[in-house]
Every structure is written in structure tokens, then in C-alpha cells.
Amino acid sequence: MKKYLLTFLLFGFYLNLIFGQKNDIKVTDSAKEYKHEITLNTLYLISGFPEINYEYLIDEDSSVGLSYAINGDSGFKTKYSLTPHYRLYMGKKRAGGFFMEGNGFMVYTAGDYGDYVYDPVTQSYEYQDTEYKMYFGLGIAVGGKFIVKDTWITELSAGLGRLLNDSQENLDVPLYPRIGISIGKRF
Helix, strand or coil, X not given: CHHHHHHHHHHHHHHHHHHCCCCCCCCCXXXXXXXXXXXXXXXXXXXXXXEXXXXXXXXXXXXXXXXXXXXXXXXCCEEEEEEEEEEEECCCCCCCEEEEEEECCCEEEECCCCEXXXXXXXXXXXXXXXXXXXXXXXXXXXXXXXXXXXXXXXXXXXXXXXXXXXXXXXXXXXXXXXXXXXXXXXX
16 A cells, blocks of 8 residues: 555656746736646545546536546455546536536456465465456546635545446446545646
8 A cells, every 4th residue: 555655646746847847937826727637536545445536627617537546455356447537517616616527438457356275286375366357337426626726626526337348247236436535736
């Protein structure tokens, strides 16, 4: 879990270096038109499945984004997930307030974790990994985005998606959640 958190922090530092450069032209924060957002889903982070979200603001009322989550120390059968999404906003602020989201598809690998198997040749137990599989799905979500001082973001969202694969023997139900309590920065 620590290495994943360190990876996310280094990624944020890297983005700050790239996009944090100052221009020679002095512009106040309120006059800037921010087009990018990075958020961290704290709900998933607490559960051992950290998720980072990138969102590109198309205009005042819509955006496209990509969420990436990786299994840390959680008990989930998921190894990673990649979720592209489109959002339609209905708030007064630019890309803020109440929103509806459609996740185009969700790609993640799921499967049972490996097990220790006794090998009579070496007379020891060896860990054998099970094969992971890809699943695709479609889903919807609703939520609210709250913008503080034009750059800081707090977001609440909840939704559900349906997996479209025929073979789902590793899963109890063919549904996936899309929930989050996220914090982040607009740049």
C-alpha cells in the first residue's frame, strides 16, 4: 500500500513540475480558465484500492475523464481498473455542481488470488498465481462537485455499472460500483 501511495504522490509532484511553471504574463486566478483536474478518491484509498482521476473540462457544462485504480492491500479480487467517463454538469460554476456521468466501459482484471501448492520435487510450498481475466462494462453515476477558490475540488459520487462479458465465473454479481469521496486540484 505504501508503494502505491508513494507512486501517487510522486505522480502529483511530477504534474506540479510540468504544469506549475509560471508565465511572464500576470493573470489573476479568477481570470484563468482551468481545463484539467486531478483528484484522489479517498474512499477507495482507505479501502486499500487507491484511485486517481484525471478530468479534462471541455466547456462550461461537460468534461471527459479517466480513472485509474490499482489493488493495494485490499481483499478485492480486482487487480486494477481503468474507467473512462463523460460528465454533464448542471451547476452555476464552470464544470461544478450536480453532475450526471456515463462510464463508457470499465476494464479491469479480476480473478482469485494464487495459492500455495506443495511441490513434491522440491518438497516445499510454492506460490502459484491464478489467471486474471478482462471484463468490460457500461455504467452511470450521479454526484456533486464543490469548487473552493477556483482550484480546489471536493467531489461526492455514486453509481453502478453492468459487466458485459459472457463468462463471469470469478464474480459473485455482474455489477461494479462507481462511488467516491474525492479531493483534488484544478489546473
